[in-house]
Amino acid sequence: MFDTLTLAALPPEDEALRPQIQALIASHVAGLPADRRARSWQGFDAAFSRALGQAGFLGLTLPRAYGGQERGPFARFVVVEELLSAGAPVAAHWIADRQSAPLILGYGTEEQRRAYIPRICRGEALFCIGMSEPGSGSDLASVRTRAERTNKGWRVNGQKIWTTNAMHSDYMIALLRTSGTPEDRHAGLSQLIIDLKAPGVVVRPIVDLTGDAHFAEVFFDNVELPVEALIGGEGEGWKQVTAELAFERSGPERIYSSVVLLDAWIRHLQAVGRRDAGVLTGRFMAEIATLRAMSIACTARLALGESPVVEASIVKDRGTTFEQDLPVAIGDDLAAHPDELVSDELYRTLLYVTHIAPSFSLRGGTREILRGIIARGMGLR
C-alpha cells in the first residue's frame, strides 16, 4: 500500500536556487521579531512579493511564455521551504502563485492565461480562493452560491466565508453552482474568476483570536461577470478543485508552520545552556526529517505529472499534527522551568502559534476528511 511514496532527492539544479533565495529573504526578514515571522502564511507584504517576482521566484513551475521560470515542482519546493522556514511573509502572492496560476494554466483559455499569469509571476495580481460558505466547509459539494447565465455573461449571488485575504486581493477564484441544486452534490459546480472590485461585491474582514484579520467573508449581490469569467468546463468545478488540492496538501507548508517557534525555543535552550530537553528536541528533528522526506516524495509524484491526492492527504495530516504538537510540547517544556526567564519575543511567539495552531489542520481540508480520503485509498469505503 502507498508504495509510490518513496524517497526522492532534490535535483542539484534546483538546490542551486537556495543561496539566492536565502539572501533575498535575509535582506527582508532579518530584522523582524520571531512573533512576526511566525505569521509567515498570514504575513502580508506586497512589496516583498513583488521583490520575489522581480527576482524570478514566483511562477517557478509556469511556462516562460507567460512570464514563468519553466522549472518544476522541485524548484518550488526549495523556494517555499526557504520562505517558510525563515518565516517570510508570503500571504500576498501565496494563493495566486501556488494555486490560481497553475489552475488558470491547466484549465483556462489562452486569453485568461495571458491576462493573469504574467501579472501573477510579477507579484502584481493577488488572488484568493472562494470555496467555503456558511454551511459548507469540508463539504464543498453543498455549495449554494450561484452563478446564473445571462445574455451578457454571469450573475453571481450568495456568500463565501473563511476566504483568506479576500480584503487584500484583486480577484477571487470561486467555486459556484452554475446548475442544479445542492442535492446534485458535485454536479453543476464551476469555477469562475471574480474581479473583487466589481459592483455588488462586499468584503468584510473577520478578526481572529490573535487579533489579526486574515479571513474574510465576501458577499455577492447581483455581481455581473463577463462570459470569460468561467475557468475550464461548466460543471467541471469539482474535478478541477480536487486536482488542485494535491498541490495544496503536500508541500512544505504542511510541515513548517511552527518552525519559527521551534528555532526560537532552541536558541533559548542554547542561551540558557539547558540540556534536559535533548530528547524532545531530537523527537522534533526526527519528525521534521521524516516529513520533509515525505513531502519531497510527494513532490516527485507531482513532477511526474501525477495527482497524488491520497499521498498528499497523508503528508498534510501528518504534517499538521506535527505543527500542532510543537507549541503544546514547547509550552510544557518552558513552563516546566518556572524559574527560567523567557523573553517577551519567545513568549509572544509561543502564544501566537499556540492560539493559531487549530487552523493548521483546518485549512485545505480537515483532519477527519483527510483520513476519510486515506481510508478510501485503502479500499475501506
Next chain:
Amino acid sequence: MDASELLEPFDRMLATIAMPAAVRAVEGGSDASAMWSELAQSGFLDALVPEEAGGAGLSLSAIAPLIEAIGAHALPLPAAETMVARALLAGTGLASPDGPIALATAGVPGQIVPCGLVAAHVLIDLGDRLVLAPIDALAVTPTGVHHALAVRIGWEGTPAGRDITRPRAGLRALAAVVRATLIAGTAHRLLELTTRHANERVQFGKPIGRQQALQQNLAVMAEDAVVARIAAQLGCAQGLDVSPAAAAVAKSTASSVAARLAGTAHAVHGAIGISEEFDLQLLTRRLHEWRLADGSEGYWNGVLGAARLADPAGSVDWIRAEVFA
C-alpha cells in the same frame, strides 16, 4: 537490476521457507538449519558484499525492499543482520562463516540480542572495535519471553573472536537502520492484514471497516506505516557508513510508530488477534521486540537532540546538512 527484479524471487523464497507453521516451529525450538541453508544457497546473503569479494555489490538502499520482506514474513532468522555482518567482514578482508550472524550493539555483557537463539556467531561492538564471536564461546541465557528468539549474551573479560573494522558511527547506528527497515516491512504487512480483516469481518450487519471511527484509526495506521518506511529509507540512503543523525531519524521514527501500529492491529482484530494460533502475533511480537532493540525512540531522540542543541544553525538547515546530505 531494479528493485522488483530483486525482490520477487526473494519474496517467493521467503513465502516458501517461512510459512507461519515453520516460523512457529523455529520459535518452539525446532532446528532452523534447513531453512537457513535454503537462504544461504540463494546467494542473497552476500547482496551487500562487494563484487570483488564475491558478492552482488548492492547498496543498502537497493536491498531495503529485501529487508522489509524479511520483516513482513516474520523470518525467524537474522538474515538482514547477516547481510550487514558479511559486508563488514568483507570490508576487513575476512571470509564469512556459513551460519547466521546476530548483532550485539551494546558492548556490555548481559545485553539482549535479537535472534541470538538461532545465531551461529554474534558480531559484538566493543566500543573501539567489533569482534565476531562464535555463539559457543559466549554465555547464552534465554530471556524467558514466550517464543522469543532473543537471548542474553555474556562473556568473561573480553569476548574471543576475530576483530572487524568498526563503522564510523558504530554498529548500533547501522543495526538501527536495519531494524527500522525490518519494522517498516512488518508494519506494511500488518497494515495489509488489518485492512483485509476490517473489510471481511462483519458486525452489526456490515464490515467493521465501514465504520468511520475504525476508518480514522486505520488511516493513521497507514500513515504510521508510510512514515516508518520513508524514515528507514532515509537511513538506508547513507549506506553502511551511516551518520548517527540519519540512523537516529530512522530508528526513532520506526520505534515511535511500532507500538501504535501493533495496538491498532490488535484493536481491529479483536480477541482472536492475541491468540497464539492466529498469525498476527508473529508480527506484533516482533514489532515490540525491535522497537526496544538497538535503542528505542527515546535513546535515538537523545542522540539527535544533543547534536542539534550543539549547533547554532536553523533546524531545517541542520536537518538538510545532517540527514539529507
